Amino acid sequence: MNGTTGKNKTRNNLLTAVSVVLFVVFLSWAPGNLNGYTIRILNLIAINAILGLSLNLIYGMTGMFSLGHAGFMAIGAYVSALLILSPQQKELMWILEPIAPWLLNLKAPFTALAEKGGPLFGWLAFLQVPFLSSLFLAGLVASLFGLLIALPVLRLGGDYLGIATLGFSEIIRIMITNMTPITNGSLGLKGLPSYAGLWTNYGCLAAVLICMTRLMRSNFGNVLRAVRDDEIAAKTMGIDTFRARVLAFTLGCFGGGLGGALMGNLITTIDPKMFMITQTYSLLMIVVVGGLGSITGSIVGAVLVTTMLEWLRFVENPVSIGAFQIPGIPGMRMVIFSLLLIIVIIFRREGIMGMREFTWDWFFRNSSAQAEPQSKGGEAQ
């Protein structure tokens, strides 16, 4: 931070650069040398980190207790899926009700606009790159919905806000279930072309990470934290707190939509059941375990929660102890995970990182006393 002397700054920048390079090397090494399962977990970590960061912006940084993230993920996932599915696939998939005609070929208007738009709209040609533009649009549509919901709901505070956002998230899910001509209802969308690999997912994570870091280091970041800490004092300091809250919420929803789109692309099939409150709950775990209000904390949280959820699968397998046969109990890992969460809350209430950030200075101060977990991506000063 500010106390960093010039010499340490050079060291820190060097260390950051080295860890980024190491991580890039790891990413190019991984596909050929790790099995599909591990790669999948790596992808999941990146996506969960994006989602955790965006929820942290809303809950941890600005202090708005939002339980609506799954809804915005759903919007993002559906927008992206509908944009990248080919017309042929769509025709085959809608079997309950016919698909809305305008939905069949969503790329056409963009192509036409880019070709005929001349200098004014020519730049829109990038929208023809189907997958990347679908990610961007997924975030955009999700944040648009977020804005619409924020305007009435963010007048509430505290627990009321949590309940209202939870309600809106369910409304979104139920609308998706029932708008069959557009979303194929409860059947969901299947066979999405899988474009997103490690590079895309970690590229998106890096972009989100850099944006978050820059935002929270700017004075606007100070303002968001001020709104969280004391809204009345923030108002007195000339801050339009409602506007700041709406802005942070909308930005967080962009991340939610982006993460949802990536998640859909990783799993290659989406349906409304994916986006229930349990999805929000696991994101909440990432944010709380990592540390509310800490960017690096969310990343540590994403790594821990994602790997633990996978690793704990063994408790759901049948076990035999001597003559006893214990059949596998589905859902057992969630029980154990909840216990772990309770332990974290009892013994380390503020999460692993608290509100601090991982910095190299902090690392060196602490490493002599004890070994610290290294944060992924090395986004540290």
Add this chain to the structure above:
Amino acid sequence: MTNAPAHILTLNDVTLRFGGLVAVNGLSLSIEKGSIAGLIGPNGAGKTSVFNVITGFYMPSSGHVDFRSEDGGIIRITGLPPHKVCKAGLARTFQNIRLFTNETVLQNVMVGSYVRQKSRWWMSLMPGLFRGAEREELEIRERSMRLLNRLGLEAYANAPASSLPYGAQRRLEIARALATEPQFLLLDEPAAGMNPQESAELLGFIRELRSDFDLTILLIEHDMKVVMGVCERIWVMDQGALIASGTPEEIRENPRVIEAYLGKDAVNA
């Protein structure tokens, strides 16, 4: 207008009701630019309610508040939300200190500068594109450090605000208010919790603030040494109504003030 040119803040027949309770009853007062004014009265007299009306937290039931801005124009600040009142040039501190406890001392002060900041939030997302915005961020940081230096808080700059000793927290609240570049500063019980020596130092400090930052100051205070020592004009409230106003000497001898504080018998004694 009724506002004489020298008056920076005018309350005109302000009444504030909460249901059947009249917290402020037909209060009118005008404060001269560049003066240090005091608002005193027994507990529950409605002093903090007046502050809340001025700073936009309460909408008065009737009456209005006018503020003369730097360019000489008169702004009616009744009905403006608090953040616009601050933008107009009024800043305040709170009776029970309200800091951004999880932010550092420096960040607390930087938040105060945000109201005058010209660059927008999204400019920080595009490194290198908006040199002006980056320069402004640096300027805000430096200006905030200067303010901390001025108030003797520089040693705490990177410490969390909640870790400060009590007196330093009070000064930080003032530093944060000054960062909004006000012309008018409202201090709600600045001497609360201070020992006699500290409140004696406060007298000089408040006078310095006025001259260094070109301020008009209105303060609520129970410590009569502070009020009588620093205020040039004092308004006395009791049960929502103004019962006296004048110089410290006049107030000290006013029988109604003595009655409000000590009861009827004290006047005759």
